[in-house]
Amino acid sequence: MATARATPARRGRPGYDLESLLAVAVKVFNERGYEATSMEDLSRRLGITKSAIYHHVSGKDELLRLAVDRALDGLSEAAEEAAAMEGRAIDRLEHLVRRSVHVLVERLPFVTLLLRVRGNTKVERQALARRRAFDHLAGELVRQAEAEGDIRPDVDPAVVSRLLFGLVNSVTEWYRPRGGMGAAALAEAVCKIAFDGLRRRPSEDVTSPTG
Amino acid sequence: MATARATPARRGRPGYDLESLLAVAVKVFNERGYEATSMEDLSRRLGITKSAIYHHVSGKDELLRLAVDRALDGLSEAAEEAAAMEGRAIDRLEHLVRRSVHVLVERLPFVTLLLRVRGNTKVERQALARRRAFDHLAGELVRQAEAEGDIRPDVDPAVVSRLLFGLVNSVTEWYRPRGGMGAAALAEAVCKIAFDGLRRRPSEDVTSPTG
Numbered sequence: 001m002a003t004a005r006a007t008p009a010r011r012g013r014p015g016y017d018l019e020s021l022l023a024v025a026v027k028v029f030n031e032r033g034y035e036a037t038s039m040e041d042l043s044r045r046l047g048i049t050k051s052a053i054y055h056h057v058s059g060k061d062e063l064l065r066l067a068v069d070r071a072l073d074g075l076s077e078a079a080e081e082a083a084a085m086e087g088r089a090i091d092r093l094e095h096l097v098r099r100s101v102h103v104l105v106e107r108l109p110f111v112t113l114l115l116r117v118r119g120n121t122k123v124e125r126q127a128l129a130r131r132r133a134f135d136h137l138a139g140e141l142v143r144q145a146e147a148e149g150d151i152r153p154d155v156d157p158a159v160v161s162r163l164l165f166g167l168v169n170s171v172t173e174w175y176r177p178r179g180g181m182g183a184a185a186l187a188e189a190v191c192k193i194a195f196d197g198l199r200r201r202p203s204e205d206v207t208s209p210t211g
Numbered sequence: 212m213a214t215a216r217a218t219p220a221r222r223g224r225p226g227y228d229l230e231s232l233l234a235v236a237v238k239v240f241n242e243r244g245y246e247a248t249s250m251e252d253l254s255r256r257l258g259i260t261k262s263a264i265y266h267h268v269s270g271k272d273e274l275l276r277l278a279v280d281r282a283l284d285g286l287s288e289a290a291e292e293a294a295a296m297e298g299r300a301i302d303r304l305e306h307l308v309r310r311s312v313h314v315l316v317e318r319l320p321f322v323t324l325l326l327r328v329r330g331n332t333k334v335e336r337q338a339l340a341r342r343r344a345f346d347h348l349a350g351e352l353v354r355q356a357e358a359e360g361d362i363r364p365d366v367d368p369a370v371v372s373r374l375l376f377g378l379v380n381s382v383t384e385w386y387r388p389r390g391g392m393g394a395a396a397l398a399e400a401v402c403k404i405a406f407d408g409l410r411r412r413p414s415e416d417v418t419s420p421t422g
Binding site (some may be wrong): 165189192 | 247
């Protein structure tokens with residue numbers, strides 16, 4: 001496997017490209033908290049100088065923005081897909097839940113960071129605004145599904161929506177990609193538990209569509 | 212309404228008893244993060260000197276221990292009740308979920324703090340050990356309920372348990388006591404959504420027991 005030729009993949013070491021720098025920064029933010037992490041901390045962890053970090057980004061704030069946008073872009077795409085789908089609201093809602101679980105699994109550190117954002121800075125407030133837009137769409141789907149008679153009428157749609165995406169988001173608390181369970185299986189489990197509760201069953205043998 | 216007599220209720224001001232001091236400390240921990248909060252921060256927020264705080268507790272660590280124990284004691288009681296109940300595991304599991312929601316609502320700031328504990332200090336590790344004991348019991352109930360044929364067999368019991376208590380814990384992210392919804396109604400909504408998904412239905416009209 002080893003060859004006498006210099007491997008081009010190693011050029012640039014021990015530097016980082018923006019992507020790998022972002023990955024480490026997000027890891028540190030999630031471990032220590034964004035507020036509690038200084039550029040000094042990042043510099044130490046990355047093993048490069050602060051000015052080497054500033055070569056890539058204007059500061060901690062830009063790292064946060066890039067990270068939460070990574071999560072939010074995935075969730076927005078899921079929401080746009082669900083909004084553009086034909087068919088009943090309950091099926092579009094299930095699609096949104098399923099796709100959201102995929103985004104969580106595939107962008108886990110970014111979503112974890114997003115869910116901890118509390119709105120202390122402009123970047124954080126922008127992230128919260130995008131989260132609210134997502135929540136609004138999800139809430140609309142729940143209300144529409146209830147209007148279409150597909151969701152149990154005895155739970156307040158606003159509460160259904162909170163609990164449903166609370167369930168989805170709770171996955172960030174325990175899911176580890178190396179645990180063996182894939183995104184599809186996890187999304188399936190979430191939908192089975194959530195929607196067999198939400199969806200009215202015309203008969204005992206009807207299970208929720210999983211497509 | 213005003214009387215000429217001094218009101219005994221005011222004696223002691225502007226001091227705090229341990230309970231009111233703990234309430235403020237937990238609020239600050241939840242806002243700023245436990246790690247990021249110094250005794251100096253607490254002193255400023257309480258409007259009393261650090262030595263006045265040390266009159267009540269040995270330090271930040273003891274405040275954390277008192278706070279998380281408040282949450283854990285509630286959850287342990289719920290677990291002991293569920294363990295001592297007669298009857299099917301699914302009903303004991305539902306009782307545990309319902310009581311856990313009550314504990315969350317009634318001890319919201321304490322549970323919120325508990326759920327953020329990551330194990331950096333001895334107090335935090337002890338709290339995590341108590342959480343694991345709770346999770347173990349919940350997991351046992353899920354496995355037993357599946358063995359008794361009351362839970363859908365197509366989702367891994369370990370995942371069911373994670374998702375079920377992920378759903379319960381997610382309530383701390385959005386629930387506000389002044390929002391109007393009481394603990395009983397919230398527990399009911401959680402159980403309806405979770406258990407109508409988990410519980411096999413012998414017929415369309417059978418709904419989960421809510422007693």
